[in-house]
Amino acid sequence: MDSLPHKNNPVKLEVSDVAVRYDGRTVLSGVTFDVHEHEIFGIIGPANSGKTSFLKTVNRMDIFNPAMSFTGRIRFNGKDIRKWRNVYSLRKRIGVVFPLPVGLPLTVYENVALAPRLAGVTRRVELDIIVERCLARAALWDEVKDRLDSLGSLLSGGQQQRLTIARALSQDPEMLMLDEFSIAVDPVTTMRIEDVLKELKKEMSIILVTNLVQQARRLADRTALFLNGEVVEVGLTDDLFSGLVQDQRTQDYLDGRFG
């Protein structure tokens, strides 16, 4: 039973037959799977296979982008995300970490405190607690505790990426989506962040989009392969890597024969 941890947990995100279009051009279609609580759900696939578009859709980024639209149904906590009347409250429950670290032009402290501030937390004591907790959870506190007032953009790439994670955590999300977080990060930091994710999994669902097949193998409970805008396969990560694949393309991709 331990190999199927997700089965015991309630469903967090239900995705059924989702297709994403930009200016009428379909970039992703036929996406159907569930993400459970306390699960790391890996999404792998080559560039331009629709992975990032999927994350943007879940976060309803289509609202501000008139070129983008999606069909199908996505339920978060059992509620259709289209029916979410206050999209900002939806986004607050879903943290996103982008491929390139985005240190907003603010201090380290303000980067993390921004979301709580926007949510109306004004007391310095409360903010201090949130900032310290989030930085600690992102394994960054020890490195930056003496330079909270320096600009976030002055940190190293790996530190900035962990700062981004800390910022995503600052709003206490129920789900965390990471989009190829290790692109601009050295291997040592990558391993540290992976350890962080394993800890975070105890508290939330995680969708991990990655270009590293081995990263999905190390972290994900289940993995989906996106290829040229379609979902080729969704399965238990252990199964996929032990050869229990249903589609030959999955095997080819995992073996590094293309992509």
Added chain:
Amino acid sequence: MGQADSTSATCNTDDRRNLAWFIDKAVQVLVFIAGISAIVFIIGIFVFITKEGVGFILKSNYALSESVFNLLEDQKMPEDQLDAITVLEGKKFSTAEDLLKAVEGIIGVEAAGPYKEVLIEKSHDQPFHVKSFFTSPKWAPTSEIKPVYGTLALMVGTASVTGLAMLIAIPFSLGAAIYIGEFATGRKREFLKILVELLAAIPSVVWGFVGLSMLNPLIIKLFNVPIGLNVLNAGVILGLMAAPIMTTIAEDALKAVPDRYREAAEAMGATRWQIIFKVVVPAARHGLVAAVLLGVGRGFGETMAVLMATGHSINLPTSIFDSVRAMTATIAAELGEAAVGSDHYRALFTLGILLFLITFMINLSADLILRGVRKE
């Protein structure tokens, strides 16, 4: 030996200066001349203005003014002698000795003897007084009796019009920049950008015309004031003139903020309002300040529209319905009338230096602020 010769022969045929080489040289020379001449012209103009203006500031001469005549009368100079030297009234001498000699030439050395002191010490006449130049509201350069060159009213006139213009232009242009840069998309955005740039290209005399013939009667009717050519009129016109340029620069500043900042804030659940005011505007603040400063510089330097819309009357305004006169408009209106080389003529150049210094400071600070942006 023979082989070496043939190699060098091929080298020589390859090593020809062809057409491309000559074109390249010619273009280099042309560009160099154009660049250098621009700089030379600017320096030349600067030197010309400074020479005339500084000449006025440093000018000191000796003349028999009314006060000197009064003093001579007090000292009991005979009537006939006084009458005789009135021919020298208003005539300027570069040294006191020259003046004395001229007087002596008319009434004789002996007769002039007792009045030597007065003639030398009291005849000094300096048209430029630092204190009155900056603090006197009276600009009367053509006065027959005593010309006064006070620029206070002109500076206040320019500043009040520019200030009001900025009160109007800043909210409008920042609002427009935020709308175009952050909200408008696709064709609407392109259309608006073209429209704003078109507005920026409207000649200032056309704006002046609008102020004179449209805003003037409107202000008279709306506020029931006797004259519609005043600070309000010029402020509105100048605000409308400066807004398009400020919008364009402010919009560029907003565009320079990377989209990933917006996406990051958006993913965090920030509303559009929060994204713009907590993330985008702070990130673009240098560019926005520069946009405002360039607008202020434009306001100070604008001539034709303020000449037509301010009412052009020397006045320390107490309300926005008072007519004023701007520094630029004064130069434009009076330089053609002033005799070349006269005090009036030179005083206008001094006014030009003052104006130049103010706009230079404003533009320099805008530039420094923009540079600060690039360094970050």
